[in-house]
Amino acid sequence: MDYLADERKKAEFDVDEMKIVWAGSRHAFEVSDRISKLVANDPGFRKDTRTMLARKELFKNTLRKAAYAWKRIHDLHLSEEEASRLRFYVDEPAYTDLHWGMFVPAIKGQGTDEQQKKWLPLAYKMQIIGCYAQTELGHGSNVQGLETTATFDPQTDEFVIHSPTLTSSKWWPGGLGKVSTHGVVYARLIINGEEHGIHGFIVQLRSLEDHLPLPGVTVGDIGMKFGNGAYNTMDNGVLRFDHVRIPRNQMLMRVSQVTRDGKYKQSDVPRQLVYGTMVYVRQTIVADASCALSRAVTIATRYSAVRRQFGSQNGGPETQVIDYKTQQNRLFPLLASAYAFKFVGEWLTWLYNDVTQRLQASDFSTLPEAHACTAGLKSLTTTATADGIEECRKLCGGHGYLCSSGLPELFAVYVPACTYEGDNTVLLLQVARFLMKTVSQLGSGKKPLGTISYMGKIEHLMQSRCTVQKAEDWLKPSQVLEAFEARAVKMAVSCAKNLSKFTNPEEGFAELSADLVEAAVAHCQLIVVSKFIDKLQQDIPGKGVKQQLEALCGIYYLYLLHKHQGDFLATSYLTPKQAALANDQLRALYTKVRPNAVALVDSFNYTDHFLGSILGCYDGNVYPKLYDAAWKDPLNDSVVPEGYHEYVRPLLKQQLHTAKL
Numbered sequence: 148m149d150y151l152a153d154e155r156k157k158a159e160f161d162v163d164e165m166k167i168v169w170a171g172s173r174h175a176f177e178v179s180d181r182i183s184k185l186v187a188n189d190p191g192f193r194k195d196t197r198t199m200l201a202r203k204e205l206f207k208n209t210l211r212k213a214a215y216a217w218k219r220i221h222d223l224h225l226s227e228e229e230a231s232r233l234r235f236y237v238d239e240p241a242y243t244d245l246h247w248g249m250f251v252p253a254i255k256g257q258g259t260d261e262q263q264k265k266w267l268p269l270a271y272k273m274q275i276i277g278c279y280a281q282t283e284l285g286h287g288s289n290v291q292g293l294e295t296t297a298t299f300d301p302q303t304d305e306f307v308i309h310s311p312t313l314t315s316s317k318w319w320p321g322g323l324g325k326v327s328t329h330g331v332v333y334a335r336l337i338i339n340g341e342e343h344g345i346h347g348f349i350v351q352l353r354s355l356e357d358h359l360p361l362p363g364v365t366v367g368d369i370g371m372k373f374g375n376g377a378y379n380t381m382d383n384g385v386l387r388f389d390h391v392r393i394p395r396n397q398m399l400m401r402v403s404q405v406t407r408d409g410k411y412k413q414s415d416v417p418r419q420l421v422y423g424t425m426v427y428v429r430q431t432i433v434a435d436a437s438c439a440l441s442r443a444v445t446i447a448t449r450y451s452a453v454r455r456q457f458g459s460q461n462g463g464p465e466t467q468v469i470d471y472k473t474q475q476n477r478l479f480p481l482l483a484s485a486y487a488f489k490f491v492g493e494w495l496t497w498l499y500n501d502v503t504q505r506l507q508a509s510d511f512s513t514l515p516e517a518h519a520c521t522a523g524l525k526s527l528t529t530t531a532t533a534d535g536i537e538e539c540r541k542l543c544g545g546h547g548y549l550c551s552s553g554l555p556e557l558f559a560v561y562v563p564a565c566t567y568e569g570d571n572t573v574l575l576l577q578v579a580r581f582l583m584k585t586v587s588q589l590g591s592g593k594k595p596l597g598t599i600s601y602m603g604k605i606e607h608l609m610q611s612r613c614t615v616q617k618a619e620d621w622l623k624p625s626q627v628l629e630a631f632e633a634r635a636v637k638m639a640v641s642c643a644k645n646l647s648k649f650t651n652p653e654e655g656f657a658e659l660s661a662d663l664v665e666a667a668v669a670h671c672q673l674i675v676v677s678k679f680i681d682k683l684q685q686d687i688p689g690k691g692v693k694q695q696l697e698a699l700c701g702i703y704y705l706y707l708l709h710k711h712q713g714d715f716l717a718t719s720y721l722t723p724k725q726a727a728l729a730n731d732q733l734r735a736l737y738t739k740v741r742p743n744a745v746a747l748v749d750s751f752n753y754t755d756h757f758l759g760s761i762l763g764c765y766d767g768n769v770y771p772k773l774y775d776a777a778w779k780d781p782l783n784d785s786v787v788p789e790g791y792h793e794y795v796r797p798l799l800k801q802q803l804h805t806a807k808l
């Protein structure tokens with residue numbers, strides 16, 4: 148029985164067409180749909196007991212699943228696209244994520260043609276397994292502060308990789324702890340006593356025969372992490388080198404080279420390309436944020452439609468909690484954000500591909516913008532997604548706290564995204580630097596392009612005032628864009644003015660960093676809003692699909708406007724009356740979206756296996772499933788628990804002279 152059937156009947160749009168919009172294309176939808184069902188129907192990919200397993204058992208199970216996934220990929224002759232979808236739907240962090248997600252891209256991006264030819268075929272066949280070993284015990288954010296050394300030995304034509312201090316131990320790389328045979332290791336290059344900064348080196352860590360660490364390598368897992376199951380399926384590792392020698396040609400030499408006679412040569416590509424893998428991964432993290440958020444939102448929306456509390460009239464049913472305006476005000480902006488992040492993710496992938504093509508043609512002009520966009524959007528979307536998952540847990544009341552809701556594990560797996568690939572505050576400070584540089588160049592005749600082109604309208608934006616007179620005026624895209632542009636430009640200019648009061652700009656930057664982070668957030672929110680609006684300019688087929696997306700877009704920007712009202716009012720773009728009208732319009736949009744809410748989450752097309760949540764199951768049959776699951780918990784294997792006779796019975800039987808019962 149479908150307990151959500153009535154909700155589904157209320158939908159005012161074509162759900163199948165929305166599924167295609169969400170997937171990105173009909174082809175992408177068909178691949179995703181087929182592969183997600185393949186995984187869901189295969190008992191080899193079960194994950195329902197994951198949160199109850201002890202670490203060793205959990206980890207072994209992950210190794211089994213990764214090997215099984217690889218076998219299925221081969222047996223079924225899956226394409227690269229299908230294989231990556233399969234790994235996604237298996238939904239278990241594993242060493243393979245780092246192998247495919249960072250090790251291979253690092254070699255592709257930073258290796259010469261010759262190096263790619265040698266290493267990539269081995270990696271593609273998984274004859275070697277690699278990790279990305281950058282972070283150390285003492286330094287993560289400050290990449291220039293890494294201490295591992297790679298000293299060139301001209302006698303033997305080798306680099307000597309060494310960990311000179313405890314804090315130089317590599318610490319955190321995923322897949323390193325127990326599995327990787329190789330790593331792209333970042334170290335400070337030293338030639339003839341002279342330092343040349345941080346470079347990547349391919350280093351073999353373990354024997355391909357017996358998996359033992361090679362001489363001079365000390366390696367292990369760093370220990371349990373936050374949450375049950377969750378990211379503990381990953382072997383984040385610690386690694387030390389004691390004068391480990393590698394051939395010279397294992398330095399990744401696309402950006403700079405060391406010659407046989409020990410000369411350091413820089414190609415005519417910017418030094419920052421050494422950071423290229425991080426730019427690539429940040430872009431993938433943005434593209435994935437919508438998946439994690441939409442998953443949590445699916446659970447919270449379906450459950451909010453099933454759950455009833457209060458409001459029974461004349462013995463009728465109680466109110467569905469989704470009908471409470473407070474629930475809508477917490478849930479619908481997250482639903483809207485999931486769609487917003489999907490579209491900005493698609494756009495960022497386009498930007499990344501564009502900058503990659505330009506780099507190949509030696510056009511480096513858009514690299515700073517690509518860095519600022521990937522850094523800023525990674526920060527914005529992961530912060531909102533992690534907070535959003537936790538909010539979804541609260542939206543499910545007490546039952547959200549059960550592991551069987553799927554939400555605690557989803558949060559525990561997702562929340563490190565706010566830290567890895569760059570701490571979110573550190574990344575926003577990079578955006579702020581980019582904005583300050585842009586503002587300082589405004590008078591120079593250099594026209595701001597791309598996502599900062601609005602800065603070119605600075606004179607107009609500094610003067611302009613909002614013209615909204617009634618709530619519906621807030622549905623005009625041009626009005627909304629101007630509001631977000633004016634806020635972003637005014638916050639950036641205010642920071643630049645305050646910075647100019649400092650004689651030492653770095654001191655000023657440090658002192659004003661909290662304001663600079665807020666200016667960076669305003670800029671990034673403008674990007675997300677403008678890409679959602681751009682999406683709506685496209686031809687979107689399907690009955691009612693575009694109307695629903697327009698409503699969600701409105702909810703996204705009006706919610707932001709309400710939340711950051713202080714910014715908009717302080718920069719004098721809005722009056723309090725206009726802010727109140729925005730809020731009226733926001734409530735009207737909640738009413739519009741309410742009958743479509745369940746269908747809007749059905750459009751994500753997630754299987755029950757992928758959701759891994761009793762509260763979010765498709766048929767909404769929550770209570771019997773929760774009840775049955777409780778009895779399956781290992782603690783209920785026996786009626787009298789282990790330990791009763793040792794620890795509880797003696798208490799019950801004790802003779803206390805003070806208490807006579």
Ligand SMILES: CCCCC/C=C/C(=O)SCCNC(=O)CCNC(=O)[C@H](O)C(C)(C)COP(=O)(O)OP(=O)(O)OC[C@H]1O[C@@H](n2cnc3c(N)ncnc32)[C@H](O)[C@@H]1OP(=O)(O)O
Nearest residue numbers: 244248281287288289290291419422425426518567568569
């Ligand atoms: C499959 C998913 C699983 C994920 C598992 C997780 C993996 C990891 O976490 S891997 C480790 C990731 N680590 C980080 O992300 C470290 C974060 N830190 C940095 O990226 C950098 O150190 C920094 C950007 C915070 C600072 O760089 P630094 O060189 O020390 O300093 P500057 O600020 O002076 O920058 C110089 C110059 O370079 C520009 N720039 C910085 N990064 C990039 C980049 N990635 N691409 C292009 N350009 C970059 C920066 O804007 C400066 O430019 P100018 O102002 O024009 O000089």
Ligand SMILES: Cc1cc2nc3c(=O)[nH]c(=O)nc-3n(C[C@H](O)[C@H](O)[C@H](O)COP(=O)(O)OP(=O)(O)OC[C@H]3O[C@@H](n4cnc5c(N)ncnc54)[C@H](O)[C@@H]3O)c2cc1C
Nearest residue numbers: 279280281282286287288319320321563566567568569572
């Ligand atoms: C689950 C997980 C997986 C990871 N996987 C990998 C991997 O595969 N490979 C790898 O190399 N690394 C990996 N990492 C490491 C990760 O990239 C770093 O932890 C991350 O870059 C943050 O660096 P940090 O730990 O040095 O934080 P810190 O920089 O020490 O941050 C601590 C605090 O200081 C603040 N802070 C730091 N600098 C500044 C500043 N300049 N201004 C203002 N505030 C500042 C931060 O905002 C934060 O609040 C992983 C980490 C995690 C948690």
